[in-house]
Amino acid sequence: MKKIFQYTLFDLIRSRWSLFYLGFFLLLTIVLLSFSGGVSKVIISLMNVVLILCPLIATMFGVMYAYNSREFTELLLAQPIRRTSIFGGQYLGLGVSQSLSLLIGIGGPFLFYGLFRSGEIWNFSILLVNGVLLTFIFSGLAFLIALRNENRIRGFGLAILSWLFFAVIYDGILLLTLVLFREYPIESLALGLSLFNPIDLSRILILLKLDISALMGYTGAVFQRFLGSGLGMSLALGMLLLWIGLPALGIRWVALRKDF
Amino acid sequence: MISIEQLYKSYGKLEVLKGISLEFDTPGRISAILGPNGSGKTTLMKSILGMVLPDKGDIKVDGKSVKGQWAYRKRIDYLPQIARFPENLRVRELIAFLHDLRHSDTREKELIERFGLEPHLDKKLGNLSGGTKQKVNLVLAFMYDSPMLILDEPTSGLDPIALLRLKDLILEEKSRGKLILITTHIMNFVEEMADEIVFLLEGNIYFRGKTEELKTRFHEPSLERAIARVLGEKKINGHSFKLVNELVS
Numbered sequence: 001m002k003k004i005f006q007y008t009l010f011d012l013i014r015s016r017w018s019l020f021y022l023g024f025f026l027l028l029t030i031v032l033l034s035f036s037g038g039v040s041k042v043i044i045s046l047m048n049v050v051l052i053l054c055p056l057i058a059t060m061f062g063v064m065y066a067y068n069s070r071e072f073t074e075l076l077l078a079q080p081i082r083r084t085s086i087f088g089g090q091y092l093g094l095g096v097s098q099s100l101s102l103l104i105g106i107g108g109p110f111l112f113y114g115l116f117r118s119g120e121i122w123n124f125s126i127l128l129v130n131g132v133l134l135t136f137i138f139s140g141l142a143f144l145i146a147l148r149n150e151n152r153i154r155g156f157g158l159a160i161l162s163w164l165f166f167a168v169i170y171d172g173i174l175l176l177t178l179v180l181f182r183e184y185p186i187e188s189l190a191l192g193l194s195l196f197n198p199i200d201l202s203r204i205l206i207l208l209k210l211d212i213s214a215l216m217g218y219t220g221a222v223f224q225r226f227l228g229s230g231l232g233m234s235l236a237l238g239m240l241l242l243w244i245g246l247p248a249l250g251i252r253w254v255a256l257r258k259d260f
Numbered sequence: 261m262i263s264i265e266q267l268y269k270s271y272g273k274l275e276v277l278k279g280i281s282l283e284f285d286t287p288g289r290i291s292a293i294l295g296p297n298g299s300g301k302t303t304l305m306k307s308i309l310g311m312v313l314p315d316k317g318d319i320k321v322d323g324k325s326v327k328g329q330w331a332y333r334k335r336i337d338y339l340p341q342i343a344r345f346p347e348n349l350r351v352r353e354l355i356a357f358l359h360d361l362r363h364s365d366t367r368e369k370e371l372i373e374r375f376g377l378e379p380h381l382d383k384k385l386g387n388l389s390g391g392t393k394q395k396v397n398l399v400l401a402f403m404y405d406s407p408m409l410i411l412d413e414p415t416s417g418l419d420p421i422a423l424l425r426l427k428d429l430i431l432e433e434k435s436r437g438k439l440i441l442i443t444t445h446i447m448n449f450v451e452e453m454a455d456e457i458v459f460l461l462e463g464n465i466y467f468r469g470k471t472e473e474l475k476t477r478f479h480e481p482s483l484e485r486a487i488a489r490v491l492g493e494k495k496i497n498g499h500s501f502k503l504v505n506e507l508v509s
Contacts, residue, residue, distance in 0.1 A: 003357070003360050003361060007346070007349070007353075007357045008346075010349070010353070011346035011347075011348045011349050012348070014348040015347070015348050068347070069346065070344075071340065071342045071343075071344035071345075072344060072345050072346055074311060074340050075338075075340050075345075075400070076361075077309070077310070077311045078309045078311060078333060078336070078338035078340070079333060079334075079358075079361055079362065080330055080331050080332070080333040080334035080362065081330060081361065082330050083330075257313070259271070259306075259311070259312040259313055260306065260311040260312065
């Protein structure tokens with residue numbers, strides 16, 4: 001698995017996509033840091049970008065990689081290696097290559113602009129950790145979708161749809177529910193539903209950490225009370241890790257049974 | 261060395277292999293697996309390698325069932341039909357990668373020379389032409405020097421010189437006592453190289469034997485024509501069968 005991971009990473013970090021992704025984050029972060037007041041404001045601006053863009057790029061990158069490497073995967077399958085090592089290595093390479101673009105693209109400029117003097121180091125780490133978690137979650141989902149679907153157009157469509165669902169549609173449904181049942185005390189329902197969407201979960205974690213949950217009104221207070229506590233925080237992180245684990249297990253399940 | 265017992269495989273409703281049993285146990289023999297498109301050639305080869313998981317039946321390599329196993333594959337070299345590699349790796353890096361994977365002695369140097377790949381070693385694989393990619397594919401397949409070889413359309417995209425070198429290489433491997441399975445659609449290649457042919461038709465073995473036998477059975481001077489006759493008769497039979505059915509109903 002280690003070797004497959006190494007070479008997948010080696011291949012991917014030199015792809016045009018990775019460089020473009022890295023360049024985009026570098027440019028964006030530098031521009032934001034140069035033109036806005038302070039480090040904490042930039043973290044909030046970047047939060048929105050990371051929450052939407054990381055999942056989108058991970059989804060696109062995941063399906064593209066799975067389909068492009070299809071024939072080479074066949075060559076690997078004919079070698080004396082376990083199937084789980086091949087797909088495990090590829091999945092890790094995929095996630096780590098994008099995480100590197102993210103960490104270097106955002107982390108580099110922040111270090112340069114004096115992150116350590118600002119006292120925002122924890123908020124900043126939460127942002128990056130969330131970005132990395134989302135990258136792994138959505139790469140895994142996309143990789144799984146591509147493995148399940150031989151038809152590439154269908155695979156691409158489903159992958160984009162899964163991103164759209166979590167980034168936009170899920171929130172729409174949540175909001176609609178809240179409006180429809182506004183007469184009832186449904187804060188815990190909202191809280192519960194948020195746990196099942198990794199993007200929402202990340203957003204709440206960042207907002208709570210930045211201590212601006214008051215912006216979310218009464219619901220925010222409920223969230224603050226629950227997720228601000230040690231238990232809530234660990235539950236949220238646990239759910240995010242579960243979100244990584246499920247697609248990974250799915251990949252393993254499909255990989256062991258699939259005909260190539 | 262390879263024995264296949266009652267192998268069945270279907271993809272959804274499409275039955276590809278319908279109970280095939282075959283033995284390949286003579287070292288130093290080249291067997292050509294032939295058949296029209298969709299007759300199950302590639303599925304058969306991929307089943308031996310564990311890439312396709314059969315519905316029923318068993319495959320044994322060196323006497324041991326391959327079900328759920330992976331280590332046996334170090335005794336087999338495989339040339340895939342389509343040569344596509346990670347686009348951002350250089351030829352040299354890819355060869356080093358596959359060398360790393362198996363921890364065995366490899367002989368890539370000699371093969372790189374044979375197929376004239378030296379000028380391409382530092383190029384990225386995404387920038388190579390189809391024929392050059394096939395040469396890389398050949399180097400990767402032959403470099404481990406395993407006792408069994410499975411080649412899926414080995415000649416595709418090769419120029420005449422490379423083709424000649426490939427033929428020489430295959431004959432050398434044969435004389436060193438390797439068991440070689442080839443699928444191809446190029447009948448001249450089969451006539452020149454193969455010791456026996458296994459002809460698959462609709463998931464069953466239609467014929468197995470020497471090339472000469474198939475030619476004499478159909479009174480045709482060349483293998484190409486004999487095979488065309490097989491397929492032609494099959495069609496005519498199918499057609500007349502349909503006619504009879506229509507008359508009955």
